[in-house]
Amino acid sequence: ETGVTQSPTHLIKTRGQQVTLRCSSQSGHNTVSWYQQALGQGPQFIFQYYREEENGRGNFPPRFSGLQFPNYSSELNVNALELDDSALYLCASSLDSGSMETQYFGPGTRLLVL
Amino acid sequence: KNEVEQSPQNLTAQEGEFITINCSYSVGISALHWLQQHPGGGIVSLFMLSSGKKKHGRLIATINIQEKHSSLHITASHPRDSAVYICAVPQGLRGSQGNLIFGKGTKLSVKP
Numbered sequence: 001e002t003g004v005t006q007s008p009t010h011l012i013k014t015r016g017q018q019v020t021l022r023c024s025s026q027s028g029h030n031t032v033s034w035y036q037q038a039l040g041q042g043p044q045f046i047f048q049y050y051r052e053e054e055n056g057r058g059n060f061p062p063r064f065s066g067l068q069f070p071n072y073s074s075e076l077n078v079n080a081l082e083l084d085d086s087a088l089y090l091c092a093s094s095l096d097s098g099s100m101e102t103q104y105f106g107p108g109t110r111l112l113v114l
Numbered sequence: 115k116n117e118v119e120q121s122p123q124n125l126t127a128q129e130g131e132f133i134t135i136n137c138s139y140s141v142g143i144s145a146l147h148w149l150q151q152h153p154g155g156g157i158v159s160l161f162m163l164s165s166g167k168k169k170h171g172r173l174i175a176t177i178n179i180q181e182k183h184s185s186l187h188i189t190a191s192h193p194r195d196s197a198v199y200i201c202a203v204p205q206g207l208r209g210s211q212g213n214l215i216f217g218k219g220t221k222l223s224v225k226p
Contacts, residue, residue: 004159033213041116042200042216043157055203056213088155103214105149105157 002026003086004093006106014114018079021109025072025093031055033103034075037088049074050097086113115122117141120201120217127224133188135220140182144204146219147214148175148186151198160186160199191224 003026013019026033031050035043036038045058063079072093078085088110090102121136137146145164151157161168161175163184168175172191178185188195198221202214 002156035214035216037155040218041212042202042218044215045205045215058213090155090157092157102162103147103158104159106158108155110155112151 002104002106004087004091004104004106005015005093006089006109008109009107010110010112012112015081015083017081017113019081019111021076021078021089021091021111022077023074025074025091025094025095026104027070027072028105029093029095031094031097031101032068033044033092034093035090035092036060036085037090037108041080043090046076048097057099063065080094081113083113086111095096117215118201118203120199120220122220123218125220125222126192127222129192129224129226130161131191131224133191133195133224135186135222137184137185137186137200137217138182139203141203141205141215144181146168146177146184147204148184149200149202151200151219157200159182166215167195180211188222192224192226196223 004023033048034046037043040044047057048055052068065077088108090108092105094101094103147159172189186211198219200219201217
């Protein structure tokens with residue numbers, strides 16, 4: 001148990017819809033990172049939030065957006081869903097945003113877009 | 115070329131065997147992570163190391179910074195070790211942003 005939770009565990013949407021995925025970080029962790037993992041691939045970095053501000057972004061379009069709240073929860077929003085958005089979405093929290101921090105992963109949300 | 119490459123992609127072993135998984139990276143790094151992912155999807159951090167060797171139970175991780183190579187060893191393997199093992203490096207150097215670049219993972223299956 002990492003102390004990081006995600007909801008929902010599974011989700012089915014249709015192309016063009018919007019989705020919100022949620023993550024609850026460990027208490028005291030100022031940083032949350034979101035990753036997308038397609039089947040058979042390693043996770044890909046979407047973006048990172050530090051103290052409620054975006055602190056870096058991977059190669060994902062603007063329809064992927066996020067929020068981080070003062071209560072250590074965060075959201076990943078995806079608009080205009082495409083079939084290729086089907087993947088496991090992982091959040092990971094860490095005490096700080098630096099490169100020497102251990103990241104604690106949630107169990108993931110498995111999204112299927114039809 | 116991927117920045118983080120792992121080998122082998124798939125590995126099947128008999129219970130009790132000594133296992134080695136390799137990771138090579140092409141970028142300068144401050145540390146390297148070894149993670150374990152079970153079929154349900156959750157990822158657990160096993161090691162973060164920046165030099166030398168670390169040991170935790172039957173798991174040993176080594177890193178050679180000059181050669182940009184790391185290995186994860188499992189001694190006396192057990193079926194419960196069956197999982198995907200992933201190598202990851204931070205995108206930035208020491209002090210900078212810590213988002214991770216991942217390898218594709220090595221799927222390990224240990225047969226009884």
